[in-house]
Amino acid sequence: MTEQVKVVRSFSGRVVSDKMDKTVTVLVERKVKHPVIGKVVAKSKKFHAHDENNECKEGDLVTITESRPLSKSKTWVVSKIVSKAQTV
Numbered sequence: 001m002t003e004q005v006k007v008v009r010s011f012s013g014r015v016v017s018d019k020m021d022k023t024v025t026v027l028v029e030r031k032v033k034h035p036v037i038g039k040v041v042a043k044s045k046k047f048h049a050h051d052e053n054n055e056c057k058e059g060d061l062v063t064i065t066e067s068r069p070l071s072k073s074k075t076w077v078v079s080k081i082v083s084k085a086q087t088v
Helices: none
Strands: 010-017 023-033 040-050 061-066 074-083
Touching: 010 040, 010 074, 023 061, 023 074, 040 061
Parallel strands: 040 074
Antiparallel strands: 010 023, 010 061, 023 040, 061 074
């Protein structure tokens, strides 16, 4: 028998909302080359991610990893806070 290796996707992005309890909204941006024009275009997508201890604040740079569905819209978990937001 062969062992199956589960590939876990992970993204890095910025927290744009922390208003929900134990949930943050993370904006993930990526650069893609346009198929016809050839210009590099910035694309972005928002993900809801689980933040168990409510540690993340708006503006933090975080890494999120895929997990089992935790709710209707939440299938990602905050795995690491890369850098905290600058407070003025």
